[in-house]
Amino acid sequence: MTARFGRTELPEDLERVLRKAIRLQWTTLAILAVSVTLVFLTMGNSQAMKAAWIEDMLSFAPPLAFLIAVRIVNKPPSEGYPYGYHRATGVGHLVAAVALCAMGTFLLIDSGMGLLKGEHPPIGSVELLGQTVWLGWLMMAVMALTAVPPVILGRIKIKLAKDLHNKVLYADADMNKADWMTAVGSILGVAGIGIGLWWADAAAAIFIAGSILHDGWKNMRGAVTDLMDTRAMTFDDGKPHPLIGKVDDYLRGLPWVESAGSRVRDQGHVFHVEAFVVPRDQLPPLQALEAARDGCIDLDWKIQDLVMVPVAELPAEVGGRRRHQSERSL
Amino acid sequence: MRTKFVFLAALLVPLLAGCGLKMPSDPEGTLDRVAGGTLRVGISHNPPWTETGTGSGPANANANAATGTSSAGTGPAGTEAELVRAFAAEHNARVEWVSGGESNLVRRLERGELDLVVGGLTKDSPWSKHAALTQPYLETSNGQGDKEQHVMAARMGENAFLVELERFLREEVQ
Numbered sequence: 440m441t442a443r444f445g446r447t448e449l450p451e452d453l454e455r456v457l458r459k460a461i462r463l464q465w466t467t468l469a470i471l472a473v474s475v476t477l478v479f480l481t482m483g484n485s486q487a488m489k490a491a492w493i494e495d496m497l498s499f500a501p502p503l504a505f506l507i508a509v510r511i512v513n514k515p516p517s518e519g520y521p522y523g524y525h526r527a528t529g530v531g532h533l534v535a536a537v538a539l540c541a542m543g544t545f546l547l548i549d550s551g552m553g554l555l556k557g558e559h560p561p562i563g564s565v566e567l568l569g570q571t572v573w574l575g576w577l578m579m580a581v582m583a584l585t586a587v588p589p590v591i592l593g594r595i596k597i598k599l600a601k602d603l604h605n606k607v608l609y610a611d612a613d614m615n616k617a618d619w620m621t622a623v624g625s626i627l628g629v630a631g632i633g634i635g636l637w638w639a640d641a642a643a644a645i646f647i648a649g650s651i652l653h654d655g656w657k658n659m660r661g662a663v664t665d666l667m668d669t670r671a672m673t674f675d676d677g678k679p680h681p682l683i684g685k686v687d688d689y690l691r692g693l694p695w696v697e698s699a700g701s702r703v704r705d706q707g708h709v710f711h712v713e714a715f716v717v718p719r720d721q722l723p724p725l726q727a728l729e730a731a732r733d734g735c736i737d738l739d740w741k742i743q744d745l746v747m748v749p750v751a752e753l754p755a756e757v758g759g760r761r762r763h764q765s766e767r768s769l
Numbered sequence: 770m771r772t773k774f775v776f777l778a779a780l781l782v783p784l785l786a787g788c789g790l791k792m793p794s795d796p797e798g799t800l801d802r803v804a805g806g807t808l809r810v811g812i813s814h815n816p817p818w819t820e821t822g823t824g825s826g827p828a829n830a831n832a833n834a835a836t837g838t839s840s841a842g843t844g845p846a847g848t849e850a851e852l853v854r855a856f857a858a859e860h861n862a863r864v865e866w867v868s869g870g871e872s873n874l875v876r877r878l879e880r881g882e883l884d885l886v887v888g889g890l891t892k893d894s895p896w897s898k899h900a901a902l903t904q905p906y907l908e909t910s911n912g913q914g915d916k917e918q919h920v921m922a923a924r925m926g927e928n929a930f931l932v933e934l935e936r937f938l939r940e941e942v943q
Contacts, residue, residue: 561923573932575793630792634792
C-alpha cells in the first residue's frame with residue numbers, strides 16, 4: 440500500500456506511524472478473536488459475561504472500520520467523487536457508533552428486566568482434568584486474562600491517533616483503554632454470584648451496558664458533528680484545531696492581504712479549507728494568489744485541498760461583518 | 770493508570786481467594802438445608818428413567834392416591850430415581866417425592882417448593898429458562914438415532930447445590 444490519503448502524500452515519519460497503526464489494528468483483531476472465543480466458551484448463564492462478550496464483538500468494528508477506511512481513502516479524487524474518499528472514515532465512525540448505541544440499549548433493557556424479575560443465574564460446573572470445577576472460576580480467569588492486552592494496545596494507539604489525526608483510531612483506542620473496567624465488572628459480577636448474591640451478575644451487566652452506551656453516545660456525537668461539517672477540531676474533539684488560526688495568520692501576514700478568514704472542515708484525516716481574503720487595494724496577479732495557496736499547503740500535510748476566494752468583505756462565519764452567505768461573496 | 774490497574778488486581782486476587790472457601794454458594798441455602806435434612810424431589814413418569822410408584826414420603830401418599838398408581842410399593846423406581854436416592858444418602862438426607870407433570874413440577878421448583886426435578890429430561894428441554902439444568906450426565910440415542918443428553922433440573926441460581934449434584938452425577942455415572 441502506498442501511504443497516502445487521496446492526493447495527500449504523507450510525510451515519511453507519518454508513513455511509518457500509519458504502518459504501525461495498521462499493524463496494531465491487525466494485532467487488535469487477532470487478540471479480540473482469541474478473547475471472544477474464550478469468553479464465549481465460558482459464558483454460561485452469566486448476564487455480565489454475555490454483556491462482556493457483546494462488547495468484545497462490537498470492538499471488532501472500529502479496527503475493521505479503520506483498516507477498510509485506510510484502503511478507501513487511498514483513492515485519489517475523481518470526477519464522481521471530487522472531494523476524494525476521506526469521508527469513508529466518518530461513515531465508518533458513525534456506523535460503529537450506532538452499533539454501540541443499539542447494543543448498549545438492548546443490554547441495558549435485557550439486564551434491567553433480569554434484575555426486576557429477580558432472575559437467579561445458574562452457573563454449574565465443568566470437568567477439568569478429572570476434577571469438577573465451578574464454571575465461575577473459569578469465567579473470572581478468562582476475564583482477568585482478557586483485561587490486560589486492550590489497555591496496553593489502547594495506550595499505544597492513542598498516540599498514533601494524535602499524529603495521524605484519525606478520530607476512528609482515537610475512538611477505538613479510548614474504548615480499549617476503558618476495557619479493563621468491563622473485565623473487572625464481570626469478575627465482580629461472577630464473584631457476586633459465587634458468594635450467593637444473585638443480583639450481582641445483572642448489576643455488573645447493567646454497568647457494562649452503561650459503559651457501552653456511553654461509548655456509543657460519545658462517538659455518535661463526534662461522528663455526527665463531523666459529518667455536519669463542524670469546524671475542524673483536534674483529534675479528541677477537545678478544542679478547535681490550531682491549524683485554522685495558522686492559516687488565517689499566514690494569509691493576514693501577506694503584504695497584499697487586508698484581512699482573511701477561513702472555513703475549515705475535517706474530511707477524515709485531511710482538511711478542506713475555504714480561505715476568504717480581502718485584497719488591500721486591488722486583486723494581485725495570479726502568481727501571488729498561487730504563491731499564497733502553496734504557502735498554506737506547506738503549513739501542514741493535512742492541508743492539501745484549499746480553495747481561495749478573494750472577496751470585498753469577510754462573511755460573518757469567519758469573523759467578518761457581511762451578513763450574506765459565504766457563497767454569495769459578490 | 771497502569772499502577773492503578775496493578776493495584777486493583779493485587780487487591781482483587783486475595784479478595785477472591787478469601788471468598789473461595791464458599792464459592793459457589795446458594796442464595797437460598799439449598800445445599801445446607803438438604804444436608805442432614807430433606808431433599809424435595811419432583812418426579813414425572815418417564816420410564817426407564819423414572820417410574821412413579823407408591824411413595825415413601827408423607828407428601829407422596831396423597832399424590833399416589835390421586836393418580837391411583839401403585840407398581841412397586843417402595844416409592845419411585847427407574848435409573849434417575851436411584852441416582853437421586855444415592856445422592857440423598859451421600860448427604861444424609863431423606864427424600865420427599867412429589868409426582869406430577871413436568872410443567873407443574875417446574876413451576877413448583879421455581880417457587881422453591883422443590884429442590885430438584887427428574888423425569889428423563891434432556892439438554893434440549895424447554896425448561897432451561899425456568900430451571901437450572903445440570904451438565905448432561907449421560908448420552909444415549911433414541912429410535913431415530915438422535916443423540917439425547919440426559920440432565921436433571923435444579924432450582925435457578927442454587928449454584929452450590931447444582932455443582933454438587935453435577936459432581937455426584939459425574940462420579941456416579943462414570
